[in-house]
Amino acid sequence: MHKREPGAAKRSKRVKELRVYKDWCKRCGICVSFCPKEALEKDPRGYPRWREKEACVLCRLCELRCPDFAIEVVEDGGKEENGRRGREEAKAHSGQ
């Protein structure tokens, strides 16, 4: 039996984009703490950034746990599907 790197089977090679809305982010670190794959870390200013992008499995816990709706993980090519929050916001602001 050949050895596998721990967690290798769970790695996702899908291209992902991390969006952090810095106007809303209060740098609490909740997203970083709740990421089950430790894919995130805080940058020197305290904002979340990728620690290991490939470890991210697109579970979206970071989005769900962020109290300020300040983070999104978007699968490349899935912008329509994943841009729901932005669309809802746009709707709310346009009064529709």
Ligand code: SF4
């Ligand atoms: S949980 Fe939200 S507000 Fe807190 S650091 Fe993460 S993105 Fe910023």
Ligand code: SF4
């Ligand atoms: S989507 Fe899931 S695995 Fe990816 S960074 Fe957010 S919490 Fe971590």
